[in-house]
Amino acid sequence: MKRNTWQREAVRQALGTSEGFVSAQALYSALRDTGSPIGLATVYRALSDLAVEGEADSLQQEGESLYRACTPHTHHHHLICRNCGLTVEIEADAVESWAASVAAQHGFTQPSHVVDVFGLCAACSRG
């Protein structure tokens, strides 16, 4: 059975108010800074659960997992600023079908894919 605890809700909220992707440890620090007595392991567990349930996106960068709140249960990709972490959700229907067909061409089944675009956002480009 899945239970609703204030800790999970705190993680959900903290994630929702964060700009761009954040690490589990950063989110943990942010929560502790607000006075929350939440534990680090709980933040890891909550983020992992949210990612599995589709309420958060995760990506691996430099050996750590980063998370970001997203529209639940929709498949999409991200355009991420290398400098400030600004993230834009993008749709990529063309890429979806391309990935599926490439996999099929080589006899691969159960295809999934990782597609992320990095760059410098308009603001950081000016800086």
Add this chain to the structure above:
Amino acid sequence: MKRNTWQREAVRQALGTSEGFVSAQALYSALRDTGSPIGLATVYRALSDLAVEGEADSLQQEGESLYRACTPHTHHHHLICRNCGLTVEIEADAVESWAASVAAQHGFTQPSHVVDVFGLCAACSRG
């Protein structure tokens, strides 16, 4: 100045004879199994260098870096078997231009991207 040592060459060769992506530690074990007295730190450094120079691709999976030899200095992507690690290099001109245009549409400059397709290869699909 960059120097040529037998250790770097050993890593290059070991990477070249490996199928699919391998971890630094796996490559280190393979080298030690052949009797080479190479050090772990050296394998990490050599792989990192090869990746920077474009002689190897790297990707992050489950918190560890995996490497694979590839045609030098060409940009391409991979179709990777989740089960056995078999890797196929794929070209994706359509994706290249798509990534560039999406970035431009949102005011992003200096775009780069991560595109990898995972699945089960024909052999593993039968299993």
Add this chain to the structure above:
DNA sequence: ATCGTTCTTGATAACGAAACTCATTACGGT
């Protein structure tokens, strides 16, 4: 070939992210 400089190596320590442990807490159905 020898020297001297400077880069590379490698055993080990240090580091950080994440998983695990398990006694305690507290959610939710009754």
Add this chain to the structure above:
DNA sequence: ACCGTAATGAGTTTCGTTATCAAGAACGAT
């Protein structure tokens, strides 16, 4: 309110990777 059980969290452990630094090796000059 009670109880079974999932969730919590402080501490510990694991694991991949990087830093340290003395000893060794490669390259250019002689």
